[in-house]
Structures are given as C-alpha cells and as structure tokens.
Amino acid sequence: MHxxxxxxxxxxxxxxxxxxxxxxxxxxxxxxxxxxxxxxQRNWRHRGLLxxxxxxxxxxxxxxxxxxxxxxxxxxxxPIGEVRDGCENLSAALAPFALKIARGEHPPxxxxxxxxxxxxxxxxxxSFQDAIDALERVGAETIRILPLASLAVPFARxxxxxxxxxxx
Numbered sequence: 001m002h003x004x005x006x007x008x009x010x011x012x013x014x015x016x017x018x019x020x021x022x023x024x025x026x027x028x029x030x031x032x033x034x035x036x037x038x039x040x041q042r043n044w045r046h047r048g049l050l051x052x053x054x055x056x057x058x059x060x061x062x063x064x065x066x067x068x069x070x071x072x073x074x075x076x077x078x079p080i081g082e083v084r085d086g087c088e089n090l091s092a093a094l095a096p097f098a099l100k101i102a103r104g105e106h107p108p109x110x111x112x113x114x115x116x117x118x119x120x121x122x123x124x125x126x127s128f129q130d131a132i133d134a135l136e137r138v139g140a141e142t143i144r145i146l147p148l149a150s151l152a153v154p155f156a157r158x159x160x161x162x163x164x165x166x167x168x
Contacts, residue, residue, distance in 0.1 A: 023062060029162060030064075035072045036068040049071075062095045063091050070091055077116045082122065084122075090112055098152075102163040111128065113127060116144040117134075118138055122146065
C-alpha cells in the first residue's frame with residue numbers, strides 16, 4: 001500500500017494531560033497555526049476550496065489546519081485550487097507528527113514532498129527524491145517542490161505552543 005494511503009486511513013487520537021482526543025480549532029486559532037487569515041479562510045470557502053461551515057461556527061480539525069498551512073505554503077507554486085488535493089495528502093503525515101510533538105514525543109520528521117506536475121496539480125510523494133524522479137520522468141521543464149520536512153517542525157511547534165496555552 002502507498003504511504004499516503006496508509007497515513008490517510010490511519011486514525012490518530014490525541015490523549016495527553018486530559019486534553020481533547022481530537023482537538024478542533026476556531027478560525028482565529030487556525031489563522032495563528034496556518035498563517036491563513038480568517039478573511040482568506042472565508043474567501044477560500046466562498047470559492048469552494050473549503051467545505052461549508054457545519055453549524056453556527058466554523059471549527060477545524062488538525063488535519064484541516066495542516067492542509068491550510070500547506071496550501072498557504074504551496075500558494076507560491078501555483079493556483080491554490082490545483083495544489084489543494086496534494087496538500088490534503090501531505091497533511092495526513094503532518095497532522096499526526098504535530099500532535100506527537102505537542103505531546104512531547106520525538107517522532108521522525110515526515111520526509112514526504114509535493115511536486116507540481118506539468119498539469120499544474122500538486123502530487124504527493126513519499127520523499128523529496130521520489131518527487132524529483134517523477135518530475136524528471138515526465139520531462140517537467142520547471143521543478144517546483146514543496147518539501148514537507150522543511151515545513152513540519154515549524155508547524156508542529158505552533159501546535160505545541162497553542163496546546164500548551166489551552167492546558168494552562
């Protein structure tokens with residue numbers, strides 16, 4: 001089974017110091033963690049890039065927040081609508097990593113990477129080298145890669161800080 005399929009199917013639970021097992025975040029907290037302002041969140045929702053709000057107030061899972069973080073980082077690579085699916089696949093590795101860091105664990109840094117294919121879509125790969133190899137196989141003229149390893153630790157530290165604030 002492909003790594004991204006395994007990570008996407010693997011549920012994660014957050015259990016530490018009585019904290020919520022599946023934390024959710026307000027739009028303001030999401031903005032703080034992802035760098036995506038509340039205004040931009042609304043804009044993306046109106047453009048159909050985010051699901052509609054279910055209930056009176058928006059709440060986001062950590063996987064969704066990780067997707068926003070990656071979409072924000074990937075926005076320099078191409079149109080946001082074309083990179084969203086790849087970001088969702090990459091966030092399947094990023095969210096559990098961030099929760100482990102917030103619990104004080106020391107997991108290995110995810111080595112996945114996203115590569116903008118000639119079609120303009122961001123595709124997730126198990127490693128940076130796999131992304132380069134794929135781009136070379138298809139004869140890509142420009143190599144645009146989003147390495148998860150360089151983004152994982154800063155995101156995890158933001159989550160860790162917010163979760164510590166919540167427990168105080």
